[in-house]
Amino acid sequence: xxxxxxxxxxxxxxxxxxxxxxxxxxxxxxxxxxxxxxxxxxxxxxxxxxxxxxxxxxxxxxxxxxxxxxxxxxxxxxxxxxxxxxxxxxxxxxxxxxxxxxxxxxxxxxxxxxxxxxxxxxxxxxxxxxxxxxxxxxxxxxxxxxxxxxxxxxxxxxxxxxxxxxxxxxxxxxxxxx
Amino acid sequence: xxxxxxxxxxxxxxxxxxxxxxxxxxxxxxxxxxxxxxxxxxxxxxxxxxxxxxxxxxxxxxxxxxxxxxxxxxxxxxxxxxxxxxxxxxxxxxxxxxxxxxxxxxxxxxxxxxxxxxxxxxxxxxxxxxxxxxxxxxxxxxxxxxxxxxxxxxxxxxxxxxxxxxxxxxxxxxxxxxxxxxxxxxxxxxxxxxxxxxx
Numbered sequence: 135x136x137x138x139x140x141x142x143x144x145x146x147x148x149x150x151x152x153x154x155x156x157x158x159x160x161x162x163x164x165x166x167x168x169x170x171x172x173x174x175x176x177x178x179x180x181x182x183x184x185x186x187x188x189x190x191x192x193x194x195x196x197x198x199x200x201x202x203x204x205x206x207x208x209x210x211x212x213x214x215x216x217x218x219x220x221x222x223x224x225x226x227x228x229x230x231x232x233x234x235x236x237x238x239x240x241x242x243x244x245x246x247x248x249x250x251x252x253x254x255x256x257x258x259x260x261x262x263x264x265x266x267x268x269x270x271x272x273x274x275x276x277x278x279x280x281x282x283x284x285x286x287x288x289x290x291x292x293x294x295x296x297x298x299x300x301x302x303x304x305x306x307x308x309x310x311x312x
Numbered sequence: 313x314x315x316x317x318x319x320x321x322x323x324x325x326x327x328x329x330x331x332x333x334x335x336x337x338x339x340x341x342x343x344x345x346x347x348x349x350x351x352x353x354x355x356x357x358x359x360x361x362x363x364x365x366x367x368x369x370x371x372x373x374x375x376x377x378x379x380x381x382x383x384x385x386x387x388x389x390x391x392x393x394x395x396x397x398x399x400x401x402x403x404x405x406x407x408x409x410x411x412x413x414x415x416x417x418x419x420x421x422x423x424x425x426x427x428x429x430x431x432x433x434x435x436x437x438x439x440x441x442x443x444x445x446x447x448x449x450x451x452x453x454x455x456x457x458x459x460x461x462x463x464x465x466x467x468x469x470x471x472x473x474x475x476x477x478x479x480x481x482x483x484x485x486x487x488x489x490x491x492x493x494x495x496x497x498x499x500x501x502x503x504x505x506x507x508x509x510x511x
Contacts, residue, residue: 145484174492175484181437182456190346190360195339201364202331202371 137168144172147179214304320379327374334374338367341384344458345391351453352395354442362398366391388458389468392450399446440490448483451476 140161143150150158162169236245319340325333345366350359369390370377377386441449450469454460462480466473 141485142481145488146481170492171485171488174488174490177433178437178440178484178487178491181433184434185457187343187347187457188350188359189343190363191356194342194346194360194363195335198338198342198364198367199331199335202368205368 137165137171140165140168141171144168145175217304319383323374323377323379323383326371327377327379334371337383341387342367344384345387347457348388348391348450348453349395351441351457352392352446352449353398354438358398362391362395365394369394382464384458385460385464385468388454392454392468393470396446396450399449436491436494437487440487443490444483444486447471448479451479452483452487455480 140158142148143154143158162172240248319337322333322336322340326337342363346359346363349362349366350356353359353362366387370387373390377383441452444452447469451465451471454465454468460468462473462476465471465480466476469476471479
């Protein structure tokens with residue numbers, strides 16, 4: 135037996151014309167399957183009519199706020215870790231690139247010579263700076279020299295402190311975004 | 313579920329980073345969001361987690377939200393997508409029957425038999441809904457608990473309107489058939505209360 139369109143009329147609750155209604159009633163007199171479907175749908179629909187909203191346990195918003203804060207901190211940490219990771223990756227990549235360039239353009243003997251040359255040059259430059267600083271200290275009057283040294287060392291310490299604080303904040307909190 | 317001026321003010325404030333305004337929105341919409349998650353996942357613990365996750369996702373995506381759209385539809389769309397993913401991930405469906413008993417309204421003049429029968433019918437419907445495929449379940453919940461139109465359901469579940477119509481039809485048919493075949497003694501309205509099933 136063909137149950138269409140009766141099944142659709144029963145479960146989709148469409149607005150039926152008088153003819154359609156009579157047609158459905160006639161079909162229901164002879165079709166047990168559609169009668170059962172109609173009874174089933176009426177029961178289901180009745181239960182839907184008595185639907186209830188289930189509320190969360192009290193304190194949902196407070197739990198959300200605590201959760202939100204924890205997630206924000208975790209997100210900032212993840213962001214910081216990502217930043218430091220990519221920074222490190224960049225440095226390593228650049229080093230590999232430079233090393234690769236060196237391997238392709240010169241021999242190991244050349245690198246060793248260049249390395250020793252750079253080291254010697256650095257030692258010589260350091261000695262020059264030391265001589266220059268000694269000269270500056272001797273030329274400047276003692277009072278000015280002490281003041282300068284206090285200022286110089288204070289500035290260096292402050293910059294070091296700022297640098298360390300920035301690194302610490304970056305690694306624990308990440309970059310703040312709104 | 314009407315978007316009022318106060319809600320738009322909260323939304324605009326929240327979009328500018330005002331956590332207090334977002335808290336008000338959470339307060340306002342916690343029940344509909346939680347209810348959808350609970351109907352989808354059938355577990356109190358999972359519903360709580362899913363509702364919390366929904367609000368967190370909404371908080372993070374707030375700058376993408378268009379205030380011209382209904383906020384509740386947007387929120388429920390996030391919740392539904394999350395619950396569908398969660399439901400597909402787990403292998404064994406969970407049905408928390410105790411909660412179904414607590415949520416039902418007390419009958420004003422109950423006889424013990426009537427009350428027991430009513431509760432049993434409620435539980436049975438929830439079992440049937442819990443057995444539906446995730447997307448069909450979401451469509452049914454949106455229609456019957458939130459009175460969403462086909463268009464709203466389609467938008468929320470990223471489906472076409474015709475797909476929603478067809479899913480709802482298929483699901484109603486399935487629910488009616490399952491109800492009738494599994495509980496004939498409860499649901500036959502032709503039979504009187506004390507009549508034997510043999511007649």
